[in-house]
Amino acid sequence: MDRKIDDAFSIARERYAELGVDVERALDVLGRLSVSLHCWQGDDVAGFEGTSGEIGGGLAVTGRHPGRARTADELRVDLDQALRLIPGSHRLNLHASYAEQTGPPVDRDGLTPDHFARWIDWARDRKIGLDFNPTFFAHPFAADGLTLAHPDITVRRFWIDHGIACRHIGAAFGRATGSACITNLWIPDGSKDTPADRKAPRERLLESLDAIFADHIAPTFNRDAVEGKLFGIGAEAYTVGSHEFYLAYAVSRGILLCLDAGHYHPTEVLSDKISAVLSFLDEALLHVSRGVRWDSDHVVTLSDELDAIAQEVVRGDYLHRVHLGLDFFDASINRVAAWVIGTRNLLKALLRALLEPIELLRSLEASGDLTGRLALMEECKLLPSGAVWDAYCLRQGVPIGLDWLDLIRSYERDVLVHRAGTRG
Ligand code: RNT
Ligand code: ZN
Secondary structure (H helix, E strand, C coil): CHHHHHHHHHHHHHHHHHCCCCHHHHHHHHHCCCEEEEHHHCCCCCCCCCCCCCCCCCCCCCCCCCCCCCCHHHHHHHHHHHHHCCCCCCEEEEEHHHCCCCCCCCCHHHCCHHHHHHHHHHHHHHCCCEEEECCCCCCHHHCCCCCCCCCCHHHHHHHHHHHHHHHHHHHHHHHHHCCCEEEEECCCCEECCCCCCCHHHHHHHHHHHHHHCCCCCCCCCEEEEEECCCCECCECCEECCCHHHHHHHHHHHCCEEEEECCCCCCCCCHHHCHHHHCCCCCCEEEEECEEECCEEEECCCCCHHHHHHHHHHHHCCCCCCEEEEECCCCCCCCHHHHHHHHHHHHHHHHHHHHCCCHHHHHHHHHCCCHHHHHHHHHHHCCCCHHHHHHHHHHHHCCCCCCHHHHHHHHHHHHCHHHCCCCCC
């Protein structure tokens, strides 16, 4: 098997070399890229606050596959299993609702780094970085779908304090892991039907955000991002934190903008926005996801748009300015497999982008040979990137091809199905 992979790789390397592409260099770059795995795929965005019922905020997780992680320990074991099947070294993205309370229980406005001590230990043991998100949903103060834009100052104050607490937790993550934490803020605030006042909620959100971001935190430890959205279930007519709102906010305040692939009008694509926003911003966070009709969070597949996102990041030389995160949740399939499939797909797309004969494409374009540009772009789609991917997996010591699936099936049989009460 290994010999066949080596042989296919040698042939592929030659094919790419003919087009001026250095395959070893591409693998070297790929090996240094980290993707932030979102913890919430493992437990259907439930978190560990002991609350049951709907997560709200316009988010919906559907499916009845057995094996949802019920505790932080289960979630960590599942993440370890996923990470073993993904080539390279990656990060973990936590939500505030995944805090582990040990002392007297505190509400979200009172969270401290201590509530994440076990996550920090876990990350340090594995030498991986941590990212973070305040959780503005699945809480009584978010029950009416408004948080930072709420007309009631008591509610707003609670959420502002939560946002502040989370930035300090992010900074503690950065300090403990030696790698800056990206703390991303998304709120569900919106309205099901046409509002009479679109302005006041946005003014309140602006004020709340300024209060959250007032304290300077060293960017070596924590960097802030804001994530806009088009609509959510139950907030179809109006979203306070729209794309334009946050783009302007991020530019004016010098913070990161988070672009989620599922958060735009159906014919709009994230890939086109990367070079646009990075003309004005130093850095951006991507929530690599897949929108399907009204759902913004399907498991990432190796689609044209995923290729386009990776191409834009690579072609624009943005690998140091773009933070790659995932954001999907599917409870209808094995949840660990969902991480493995989505993350491996993003890495495959990045590899394919790194293998592009970009110099050749650029020179065809510059000389006005648009026929040649199209012909070469299409030809590239069937170049043997799969052989390079297999060789990469072999070198990184992770399963080749679909071999990972057998391991997931045994994990399901030995571990996941024994988690009683997680079906439905
Ligand atoms: C919601 C946003 C947000 C969430 C996570 C759970 O539409 O995409 O990023 O998915 O915070
Ligand atoms: Zn998102």
